[in-house]
Amino acid sequence: MSTVSAVIDVVGVPAEGLESLPAVQRERVAAARMLVSSPRLLALAPMVQGQERRVWPSPMLPALEDFLVDVGSDGVVVLATGDPLVSGVGSTLIRVLGADAVCVHPAVSSVALARARMGWPSESVEVVSLVSRSVYAVRRHLAPGARVVALSASGATPVGLARALVELGLGAAAMSVLGDLGTVQESRFDCAAAELAAGSAPGADGIPALNVVAFEVPATAVLWGSSPGLPEEAFAHDGQITKREVRALAIAALRPMAGQRLWDLGAGSGSVSVEWCLAAPCTTAVAVERDGGRAQRVGENATTFGVPIAVQIGDSLDLIGELPSPDAVFIGGGASESLIDQAWDALAPGGRLVVHCVTLDTEALVVAAHQRLGGDLRRVTIERAEALGRHLSWKPARPIVQWSATKESS
Numbered sequence: 001m002s003t004v005s006a007v008i009d010v011v012g013v014p015a016e017g018l019e020s021l022p023a024v025q026r027e028r029v030a031a032a033r034m035l036v037s038s039p040r041l042l043a044l045a046p047m048v049q050g051q052e053r054r055v056w057p058s059p060m061l062p063a064l065e066d067f068l069v070d071v072g073s074d075g076v077v078v079l080a081t082g083d084p085l086v087s088g089v090g091s092t093l094i095r096v097l098g099a100d101a102v103c104v105h106p107a108v109s110s111v112a113l114a115r116a117r118m119g120w121p122s123e124s125v126e127v128v129s130l131v132s133r134s135v136y137a138v139r140r141h142l143a144p145g146a147r148v149v150a151l152s153a154s155g156a157t158p159v160g161l162a163r164a165l166v167e168l169g170l171g172a173a174a175m176s177v178l179g180d181l182g183t184v185q186e187s188r189f190d191c192a193a194a195e196l197a198a199g200s201a202p203g204a205d206g207i208p209a210l211n212v213v214a215f216e217v218p219a220t221a222v223l224w225g226s227s228p229g230l231p232e233e234a235f236a237h238d239g240q241i242t243k244r245e246v247r248a249l250a251i252a253a254l255r256p257m258a259g260q261r262l263w264d265l266g267a268g269s270g271s272v273s274v275e276w277c278l279a280a281p282c283t284t285a286v287a288v289e290r291d292g293g294r295a296q297r298v299g300e301n302a303t304t305f306g307v308p309i310a311v312q313i314g315d316s317l318d319l320i321g322e323l324p325s326p327d328a329v330f331i332g333g334g335a336s337e338s339l340i341d342q343a344w345d346a347l348a349p350g351g352r353l354v355v356h357c358v359t360l361d362t363e364a365l366v367v368a369a370h371q372r373l374g375g376d377l378r379r380v381t382i383e384r385a386e387a388l389g390r391h392l393s394w395k396p397a398r399p400i401v402q403w404s405a406t407k408e409s410s
Helices: 023-031 039-044 060-071 089-097 110-118 135-141 157-167 193-198 244-254 271-279 292-305 316-322 337-346 360-373
Strands: 008-013 034-037 052-055 076-081 102-105 125-129 147-151 174-179 187-192 211-216 261-265 284-289 309-313 328-331 352-357 376-380 383-388 391-396 400-406
Touching: 008 023, 008 089, 023 076, 034 039, 039 052, 039 076, 060 089, 076 089, 089 102, 110 147, 110 174, 110 211, 125 135, 135 147, 135 157, 135 292, 157 174, 157 193, 157 211, 174 193, 187 193, 244 271, 244 328, 244 352, 244 376, 244 400, 261 271, 261 316, 261 337, 271 284, 271 292, 271 309, 271 328, 284 292, 284 316, 292 309, 316 337, 328 337, 337 352, 337 360, 352 360, 360 376, 360 400
Parallel strands: 008 076, 008 102, 034 052, 034 076, 125 147, 261 284, 261 328, 284 309, 328 352
Antiparallel strands: 147 211, 174 187, 174 211, 352 400, 376 400, 383 391
């Protein structure tokens, strides 16, 4: 039976090399018309007369579709590391080509090897890839006693991660840097995050490029968490920020779901975008803010929380036609009849639109929108206890009117 396939075969290569592959996979690699991979993995494959070899384009993603058209699929085998569906090229190819065009043959993943070395059951571990993301992407997984396995981008990742943990008050976190897992060069050193961040951890010199970091958050750690309504001081802002109680109401009405995108129009500090991204996995946000300084702070908050927010500087009405389609829209400032209507038109069935306002003029707009489009109107007043001489007294904030609506199927 021929092993040449009309789909792209993605073969996971164990850490020990291609010689450790099952015989059927070695035959598949040898019979391929074309091998595609990184220079490192291609160098491990025995040369076969007449077999073509191609290296991934760099940068990969912008040129990937044209590259795949060029190489075709018949008889193409891609070599990947470990399990190609664990933050690997297999996931990328399926996203671009579809599941029917890709056949994945996994090996043991570096995540599985790391858990085995640490003695951590899978259900007790959070996994995060830092291969193409900020080290702050671990932040959403942090909780007292949490165990995290982080996939590194390079030998510099463990130190950057340690510095981020120190910045978040977790210098005592126990870290294990696991290098070249599954090979004869496998290495490990254990240290506190503060030691690695300061460069004083034994073994920190010469961290292998192929490494995985396992760390455990102290059970006594005090953290912000990731639930809606984080304190204002958790964000960089100039006072233009949706207050925590009102922000929690906004997130509840927006109903974040995995993989969905938010438009945050008139984003201010971007706090709603951040909490949208923290609320469900693989969510993204586009934050539009006309003030350049505030837009910069949105980017800073996105980096600090390790969430994917694309920042657009300008007027929402001018930019709305250029934005990728949303699953939910939040208008926190600058609402107008035209902006509300265009945001509504951009939503597919099931999409949610939420508008907050504090002025009577904008309130009249959302009342009219409610009459046209339905949904729910709420008026919320928050009162906080503050000192009044030697006593406490309630101090009310400005009332907030919230209109929220879900687009029905037409």
